[in-house]
Amino acid sequence: MDRFLRQLKLDAASLEARLEEVLSLAKIKGEIYRPGQLLNSMRHGALNGGKRLRPFLVMQAGALFDANQHNLLQIATALECVHCYSLVHDDLPAMDNDDLRRGKPTVHKAFNEAMAILAGDGLLTFAFDLLSNEQAHDNAKVRITLISKLAKAAGLGGMVGGQVLDLYPESDKPGMNEITRMQAMKTGALIKFACEAGGICGGASRDELSALTSYGEAIGQAFQLADDILDVTATQSQLGKTTAKDKDQGKQTQTSILGLDAAKKMADELVTKACDSLAPFGNRADLLIQAAHFTVERTR
């Protein structure tokens, strides 16, 4: 686990350096103007710490294929912009109404609601700017594949759709299937994309890509289960955000349906499934295997 934690930190540092660079307040060639207030609110939403798990997954899935590191970093940065935009919008008063994110004021608290909406819009749009740049890959077809997959993972059939189903479930008391589907869209799709993107950037074969897809799906589910479990078991100061929200809101989660013990067991099984998917890569996949364990270790 030590090697994983070290690499997670290293990749997070690279990611943040690149975010700093692309969200620089300096004038950028070819752009009319970058309003400072907008950049500051985008930076607040994007440069706020966090584990940076998705960027790690892009970097390390790509490393399996010796993909170009600069390309991987560009893709990871685009993906993290999408993830961060979703947090900024989810925190809004009309949605989850959260004042704190990682122990700091959310964007609409630090700035205001309009700026938070626009910062989110700016980050989402910027992600596609970053991916369309040749720094993401020198082959335009590869960039198109990444853009198409990210747009689907983040869109109405993915993250945005999942957030709608989370806020407004289609049945009064959603069961396991409905919740699992909602989570697969809301958080799973972007995690799966992270794993696939590394492979796509590195020219993975169809079988290799499908192994990454299985891995991504399994850790996505495990990650969400762990989040639900933490919502029940952790304290606010441990997480740096409001806890026990689901229970307080009387909301069904996989954990509330299964019970804590069965949820933990299911999370462990998903980790095993994730690791099994990586068998074709042998011990080159050690870091990704440790990452799978990490997603649930957090709950212990």
Add this chain to the structure above:
Amino acid sequence: MDRFLRQLKLDAASLEARLEEVLSLAKIKGEIYRPGQLLNSMRHGALNGGKRLRPFLVMQAGALFDANQHNLLQIATALECVHCYSLVHDDLPAMDNDDLRRGKPTVHKAFNEAMAILAGDGLLTFAFDLLSNEQAHDNAKVRITLISKLAKAAGLGGMVGGQVLDLYPESDKPGMNEITRMQAMKTGALIKFACEAGGICGGASRDELSALTSYGEAIGQAFQLADDILDVTATQSQLGKTTAKDKDQGKQTQTSILGLDAAKKMADELVTKACDSLAPFGNRADLLIQAAHFTVERTR
């Protein structure tokens, strides 16, 4: 002008048919699930009438080069999704707080605020899905160029940045230069993109593209001037939205600085400039020339 109005309607009808198709409530192959409530709010935001000027510009700029009509329609649909998302978010209570849009309730009035935020996010993301699809162009490099340009036109150095500067001007009393730059970002960038996109799709030469850029910039400015003028001179029922908002809010516009007559004169000069830019295309550009006149005719 008759031929222009006929073509504007025809292109709007094609656009709406394509929007109907891509925002269909039916299951789409390869997607996990499309939540009906999200689609309905996206449809409310996108299928709400409107002149569809941007799609027309894509189609008719493309027609100069005999570009593939199906490709042009796909690009126009993506662009209109971006335009409509921006209207949905701009109308939100935290921004312009508008209850009416084209005489109908805005998305947050017809649904609620959270759904309006998510419908906008969904439309923006979907635009890049549509552009990454080979239906936008069979050459991946062309699709990448379109995506890159759209992301820049819609992003922090374009539309989103312009909206920030409109809501929160950087000086207490912005002058002509500041307002002109803000408008070039807020509305100009997307109109310019519409004209360029048609040319890019049709394989325009560098000189031809630069003619379209000049044309797009000029009509973008004229269009915005006309909007400001209408805000002063038209009635609410004529426009189907709240009028005299700028004056009521004590907001500086180009028209308030120049005065009504000088603003109208400037708009006319911009139309002349736009038409002159199209000289290289001869009378093949008749429809675009009529479109330039139309942007200001609305104010008479």
